[in-house]
Amino acid sequence: MFNAIVSAATLRDALDSVSVLVEECKIRLNEDDLSITAVDPANVGMVDLTLEAAAFESYEADGGVIGVNLNRLEEIAKMANADDLVHLELNEETRKLHIQIDTADSQLSYTLALIDPDSIRKEPDIPDLDLPASIVLEGAQLDRGIKAADMVSDHISLRVDEEEETFHIEAEGDTDDVDLTLTKADLISLSAGPANSLFSLDYLKDMNKAIPKDAEVTVDLGEEFPVKLHYSIAEGQGQVTYMLAPRIQSN
Amino acid sequence: MFNAIVSAATLRDALDSVSVLVEECKIRLNEDDLSITAVDPANVGMVDLTLEAAAFESYEADGGVIGVNLNRLEEIAKMANADDLVHLELNEETRKLHIQIDTADSQLSYTLALIDPDSIRKEPDIPDLDLPASIVLEGAQLDRGIKAADMVSDHISLRVDEEEETFHIEAEGDTDDVDLTLTKADLISLSAGPANSLFSLDYLKDMNKAIPKDAEVTVDLGEEFPVKLHYSIAEGQGQVTYMLAPRIQSN
Amino acid sequence: MFNAIVSAATLRDALDSVSVLVEECKIRLNEDDLSITAVDPANVGMVDLTLEAAAFESYEADGGVIGVNLNRLEEIAKMANADDLVHLELNEETRKLHIQIDTADSQLSYTLALIDPDSIRKEPDIPDLDLPASIVLEGAQLDRGIKAADMVSDHISLRVDEEEETFHIEAEGDTDDVDLTLTKADLISLSAGPANSLFSLDYLKDMNKAIPKDAEVTVDLGEEFPVKLHYSIAEGQGQVTYMLAPRIQSN
Structure with a gap:
């Protein structure tokens, strides 16, 4: 029923x-x-x-x-x-x-x-990860970082600088590099920790399409670990969580 | 001159x-x-x-x-x-x-x-049909019905339910069906009569492109008969009439 | 530095x-x-x-x-x-x-x-021409003339009628012709002189893309001579000059 x-x-x-x-x-x-x-x-x-x-x-x-x-x-x-x-x-x-x-x-x-x-493909078990860093930012900031990375590469790196207390959305291309830096003041909140992982940009671009620009997005991150993206819909009565596996860093 | x-x-x-x-x-x-x-x-x-x-x-x-x-x-x-x-x-x-x-x-x-x-192709003689049902609706309502039908089929059925005094824009697809129901209260006017005809959706889509969304459109309809669509332009000083031949119903 | x-x-x-x-x-x-x-x-x-x-x-x-x-x-x-x-x-x-x-x-x-x-290709020497006619018009007027010419031809003629004191943007197609006439009153200014030259439309269309619709564009023109298009950007603190070589008139 x-x-x-x-x-x-x-x-x-x-x-x-x-x-x-x-x-x-x-x-x-x-x-x-x-x-x-x-x-x-x-x-x-x-x-x-x-x-x-x-x-x-x-x-x-x-x-x-x-x-x-x-x-x-x-x-x-x-x-x-x-x-x-x-x-x-x-x-x-x-x-x-x-x-x-x-x-x-x-x-x-x-x-x-x-x-x-x-x-239909079996539903996945979503692993319950305890990730060391957590960033809360606006959907529009994430969108800006993803669009910038897309200019130079197929991969995107999400990284926390613990000392500076900054969050970095970065990409390295063959000739050009890009780095969107968000300071603690730019962010809704930052809980710093060791965090630096590389991801396939295509997946993040797809997820980004669905994330409202004015959503508060929580990004849980570790070192070469999956990233968790979380936001609310339906005025808080709906929850969306994405999880994306990392790529191995080449250097 | x-x-x-x-x-x-x-x-x-x-x-x-x-x-x-x-x-x-x-x-x-x-x-x-x-x-x-x-x-x-x-x-x-x-x-x-x-x-x-x-x-x-x-x-x-x-x-x-x-x-x-x-x-x-x-x-x-x-x-x-x-x-x-x-x-x-x-x-x-x-x-x-x-x-x-x-x-x-x-x-x-x-x-x-x-x-x-x-x-140029010879101008047609537009037959003077006396169709038993007449519906007056807004261009936007017709547009909605045509767009809905287009999701499931290449054909569209226009039908009057004489008892319920409703006008139906319907389509049957291979797996899915769609029905836009317009009650007498939803319509500008309804003169009920035996009316149920099937049409090629492509033609109605083309005609629909030209019909302003805020036009009052008169739909004259019969049973397996052509449909006549009529609306005014130029603040009533211009008249457009479309006529579309029916498809044979397969059942 | x-x-x-x-x-x-x-x-x-x-x-x-x-x-x-x-x-x-x-x-x-x-x-x-x-x-x-x-x-x-x-x-x-x-x-x-x-x-x-x-x-x-x-x-x-x-x-x-x-x-x-x-x-x-x-x-x-x-x-x-x-x-x-x-x-x-x-x-x-x-x-x-x-x-x-x-x-x-x-x-x-x-x-x-x-x-x-x-x-990178060598920078050109921009010739210092003394052209006999000069027209100042809005980017939007030039845009209108270029779009009209584009309906009928790959070439565009820019011409001043010295007697009428009008500026003409014209094109001759295989069957159809088009002429945008701008009188002295339509223009920001007109300094008439013998001026009638034919140009490739593709180049003017490209230049037109960059010219703001509200820019004051100065057009310097002669008889079968290059045209110079000039406008300001950055609130007058930037200058753009285009120069386009003429096509030989076929008649």
Whole structure:
């Protein structure tokens, strides 16, 4: 059983955070929240999304799992205005999701065929890492660093200078280098520690697409360890965590 | 003889309504109005445009016919701002149309070579159908239904539910279905009758491009009959009618 | 030695004026100004840019010459907001240009590898022509004429009618003709003289891309002579001059 009503804006923010990594996913319709955990085909980037029942106008579920094509679901959500309410109801017999968007002067019904969850890649176990450094910054600052790195390289280094108490987003190209420096004063907060890891830029660019520019993003970082990126959606009633495996530093 | 002055916005609205179906057309320069009737190469979609003399700042004509390349004429009209006046004058000897756009600080003259009207596809006879149902809705509502149908199919069904007094824009895809329901309260007006016809979505998408989102569109409909779409331009002094042949329903 | 600070907007306007013609150029770091002179590979279009020391927040230079990839430098300048200050500093030893963009909440450093100036095409000698006609118009008027000409031809004619005291931007296509007429009243100023020359439209389109729509553009013109286009940037503390060789008129 699944029967829920949610604003189109919240639904879109939630779907966007997952669709940048995978095309299909399992959605867990838990009693108290809706959750998605997925890993990209190369097992490099993971996402963990939770949307609490309180993020919905109304929410009823009893623990089922459905498989969906995310692009298709996003396309439907885009037919709504941000304020429109989207009604989602699972038909257990037909295994179809009935989606209704009510606007001021129309009712749009969409019947979406679901995907067999068993045909979707297994959900990853997200490792519980205790990372030594933690940086909180604005989505716009992360975006600036990623765009700058993209001018010179396919890789990006995230690094904390413990002495200077600065966070660095860096890239080394064949001829040119780039370094975005964020001081403690520039950041929302910085908990310094030994942290310096290299990542594939493509994955960070994809994750960055979904992160709102005004989001507070927490970056947990270590030395040649995965990075964890965390931010809230749905006015704090939804949580997105990305985890990205490091590349081995060549020097 | 043809000598007329018209606002760029009115000229563009008029040309757009025809150019979505055909690239070349005959323009009839009647004494009391300018009119275009055209059918697409596959004989599926027709357009009938009338722009009354009152829609012009000044209008003089004596019943001639000219052939024009619509894309070219639209490109010229786009050089003007919406409020600019466009002066059109036919040179009978050279068979060229002299177009002048006066702006605040320039005079743009364009000499357009005309096309021999005999080389252009014959104008269609638009059948005078008495269709049992008539719906009046906003261009934006039609647009929403067409965009929704386009997510799942190449065909679109327009249907009136006489009992519920609702108008349905529907599409059936291989796995997914979509239905935009407009109640009598959602519509500007509904005159119910037996009406359910299937159409090629491509044609409706093209016609939809020309229909202003805030236009009042009258949809005349029957059972497996052509649909007539009608709206006004030039503050009521111009009329556009589209007619689209039905597809045979497969069930 | 080169150490300067300039607003991102001024830097971008300066670079744009050159990059429409060439990809690489020499920058002369003179004591009192920064200057670039370049000619396109076909030796048809030239540009001469001067940015006075007063256009910078601070400027120190001693006459060196550096070679740069303009596209790369523009890409970096685009990372800044219009009001951001860009700090440029030459490292004589590494032959790299250190670029720093300070925003409200980050410091972006970019280390740009320079190009050996000897590997860049020789700077042209810009001929000192005494042209008989001079027209001053708005960038937007020139833009309108160039766009109109582009509808019908690959060539564009610039002509002064001495008797009527009008300036004409004209093009003759295979079937259609276009003429943008600017009267003395439409222009900022007109000093009439014998002037009628034909140009390749591609070059003028490229130059037009860099000319701000609200710039006052001075057009110096003769009979089958090069045209000189001149405008100011950086609130008058920068000067751009284009020179374009004529095409031979076919009639």
